[in-house]
Amino acid sequence: MKFKCKCKNIIKEIKKATIKVIDGKVRTAESLCECGEYMEEVEEEFTGFPTIHRKEPIHSMSGLVAKANESIKRNDKK
Numbered sequence: 001m002k003f004k005c006k007c008k009n010i011i012k013e014i015k016k017a018t019i020k021v022i023d024g025k026v027r028t029a030e031s032l033c034e035c036g037e038y039m040e041e042v043e044e045e046f047t048g049f050p051t052i053h054r055k056e057p058i059h060s061m062s063g064l065v066a067k068a069n070e071s072i073k074r075n076d077k078k
């Protein structure tokens, strides 16, 4: 998970997030910024990064679906 603070454009990668409820809001303990604010989670689709090393979950998913459909077809032919 990536977190970003409002104060600066700091992006922090947090691998093990500890979820806490602080002031009635769900926060990640590790996302506490130097400024004292909690960072907000950055969506994976966020395009602000100059380089994106993205896996293609959609492609691999459609591949799995295709394989599943194939095996279903085979079973139907029995």
Ligand SMILES: [Zn+2]
Pocket: 005, 006, 007, 008, 033, 034, 035, 036, 037
């Ligand atoms: Zn900050």
